[in-house]
Amino acid sequence: MLLRPDHPEQPLDPRAVWGRSGPWIVEIGFGDGRFTAELAREHPDWNVLAIDVSAGSLARAIGRLVAARISNVRLFHGPAEFALRQLVPAAGLRRVYVNFPDPWPKERHVGNRLLRAEFLAQLATRLEPRGEIWLTTDHDEYWDFALAAARETGLYSIDERDAPPEVLATKYALKWKDAGRAYHHAVFTKTAEAREPWPVFERVPMPHALMEGELAELVDFEKEVLTIDGGSVVLLDVLRPLDGRGFVWLAHVEEHGIVQQVLLEARPTPRGWHVGLANFAAPIATDGVQAAVGWLVAWLEARGLRVRQRWYRSVAWTVKRKDSGPIAAATGPEEDVSSSRST
Ligand SMILES: C[S@@+](CC[C@H](N)C(=O)[O-])C[C@H]1O[C@@H](n2cnc3c(N)ncnc32)[C@H](O)[C@@H]1O
Structure with missing residues (x-):
């Protein structure tokens, strides 16, 4: 039903x-x-x-x-x-x-x-x-x-x-x-046909990246608000699983009438850090979700991790911060990066 x-x-x-x-x-x-x-x-x-x-x-x-x-x-x-x-x-x-x-x-x-x-x-x-x-x-x-x-x-x-x-x-x-x-x-x-079509969202593979390096203990986290085309992504908080393996971010993604609560993760695996969506609920890989993963990869890069491979389309985002006016300068990557799929 x-x-x-x-x-x-x-x-x-x-x-x-x-x-x-x-x-x-x-x-x-x-x-x-x-x-x-x-x-x-x-x-x-x-x-x-x-x-x-x-x-x-x-x-x-x-x-x-x-x-x-x-x-x-x-x-x-x-x-x-x-x-x-x-x-x-x-x-x-x-x-x-x-x-x-x-x-x-x-x-x-x-x-x-x-x-x-x-x-x-x-x-x-x-x-x-x-x-x-x-x-x-x-x-x-x-x-x-x-x-x-x-x-x-x-x-x-x-x-x-x-x-x-x-x-x-x-x-x-x-x-x-x-x-x-x-x-x-x-x-x-x-009585008449709409002038604009309303196309279904294109479904794309789940965005993620593989990163390497040492990640220092995260001691604090400030909420981040990203502006994307047609919506926003709010990174609300970061949590640590009880087994201490990696971190989980709570994100609220809103775009073109779709609202999703998603969990992002940075989880250590034998091949490096898996950075992407946690295996939870049933998120749809929209542009907003790709922007959230893109932001997380950039955030982790700023803390010393290096990207080995990434599997997502880069989506432009802009960070909104209170202290630096409505829109701060930080912006997401503008060009697509490697999208090769690993085996
Ligand atoms: C005022 S209640 C009326 C419920 C019912 N139709 C009735 O007459 O008793 C409005 C309902 O619309 C739902 N609702 C509000 N916004 C909605 C949306 N965007 N999509 C689907 N349901 C929505 C609410 O959760 C709520 O159950």
């Missing part, structure tokens, strides 16, 4: 995932999954992909769907921006439900809203001709914001309707019903 971010086939083939073709429906932000379960039960012929960033939501929804023996739902734990871009082929979707999206009411957080014009234009690439987005919200400002965003794209017609009963039976809808709150509902129908 659970799709992993490193699913071997990207975008997905619905015949492989559901064992059949059929209308492909997405729900963004499934919350406790009660709407998902109801939708799947009402429409057994639909292939439903339900997406949520919250681990708590995922746990609740899995429990509910398993208990109800529902077999036509697949769940994805992570941001919708990533799932739609990476897992859904162009023109794959019949309909997308967005029930009570997080409103992000503060002015400085408006950029976090899901249904911004940029995302609506990207989502249009994944909708069939005349594919639909069904939006329901109780938040007046979000409502105005989303409608303005849909109009701005020029890709949708907007049909404001009374909310159908099923979208008023979600956990959020029920929570506010007694408070007498008003609901807004609209169907955005795709």
Whole structure:
């Protein structure tokens, strides 16, 4: 039922995932999954992909769907921006439900809203001709914001309707019903093709390097923030495994709507220091991850290690430091270095 971010086939083939073709429906932000379960039960012929960033939501929804023996739902734990871009082929979707999206009411957080014009234009690439987005919200400002965003794209017609009963039976809808709150509902129908494609991220081999030399004990570490094209990499801290073999760095990588927490390592091996991603979780080798490894190699070079071989494409990054203004001079390598693969 659970799709992993490193699913071997990207975008997905619905015949492989559901064992059949059929209308492909997405729900963004499934919350406790009660709407998902109801939708799947009402429409057994639909292939439903339900997406949520919250681990708590995922746990609740899995429990509910398993208990109800529902077999036509697949769940994805992570941001919708990533799932739609990476897992859904162009023109794959019949309909997308967005029930009570997080409103992000503060002015400085408006950029976090899901249904911004940029995302609506990207989502249009994944909708069939005349594919639909069904939006329901109780938040007046979000409502105005989303409608303005849909109009701005020029890709949708907007049909404001009374909310159908099923979208008023979600956990959020029920929570506010007694408070007498008003609901807004609209169907955005795709009427034109997006001008820009939204290509899936190219998957590249895991970046790493082999280094040699003595590494002195690390006694302190200051958080580093790298700026990369379309995002940032934050090196949060460095940790030492209990067996004392090497070091592990905690990194937060954010780029073009993908957010990843990754562990980098410098681990001694008989052939030298392995510098790259630790064997943990399921990171995707994006430009941001390559920049993080490139930064770590440069950081270790500055502490006396020498590169024997590296297997990554160099990605430009710039270090942001408080003490030297917004952008300090340190920059990542500009040219590709040896990318030969060892045996
Ligand atoms: C206000 S709740 C509504 C939940 C549910 N639809 C309901 O009506 O009860 C918003 C949900 O969207 C999820 N969410 C927020 N941003 C998201 C994103 N970028 N991708 C996927 N899910 C997201 C949250 O974790 C949360 O479960």
